[in-house]
Amino acid sequence: MAQTLSVAREAGVKGVVYLSVFKGAEYVDVPHFTGKHTVERMIEHLDLPVTVLRPAYFIQNDVRQKDPLLSHGVYGMPIGAKGISMVDVRDIGEAAARELLRRERGSNPLPGETYELVGPDVINAQTVVSIWAEALGRPVRYGGDDLDVLEQRLKSVAPAWLAYDMRLMMGRYQQDGAVASSADVERLATLLGRQPRSYRGFAVAMAAAWAKD
Known part of the structure; x- marks a missing residue:
């Protein structure tokens, strides 16, 4: 990625949208978080025309919970009690598209921007089982x-x-959580032109789709 950014700078690319990760600076012991934060530091140092998007845990990761939920009545991801502001991947895609278009349409390279891509809900062990039930x-x-x-x-x-990386990530979720501020949510809502999608909406849609299988 560092090489790609260097080439982009030399070529005078008008704008870049970089997909980083929420809490990348704090979760220094999680390899893929640290790698993404290192790229962010390079972007800042080189003053590149980049929008940095920092998504939290993807809501759609929990599509994989179909079998334990339906077969055993168990939610199996060890997210802990602190809470995570999970984000819908459709909001990630829309945020990226909006920023790519905004930068492309600008007459000149635009200043850097950073968005925390987060959901409106704090999802933890207690709330997630309540929603699915x-x-x-x-x-x-x-x-x-x-x-x-x-x-x-x-x-x-x-x-x-990868299994070890995920273990470390979930360990930090259990220890510290990954909860967004209300300002983070509202800033994303301004970019999207609406409130971010909720975990409850995802669960209801999945339950309806699974019932048709």
């Missing part, structure tokens, strides 16, 4: 905070380094 019309329980279980499960479908 309501959406599915059945009892749902939380699967617990065991990170060893998470890592071993991920190793069966992903490389070991």
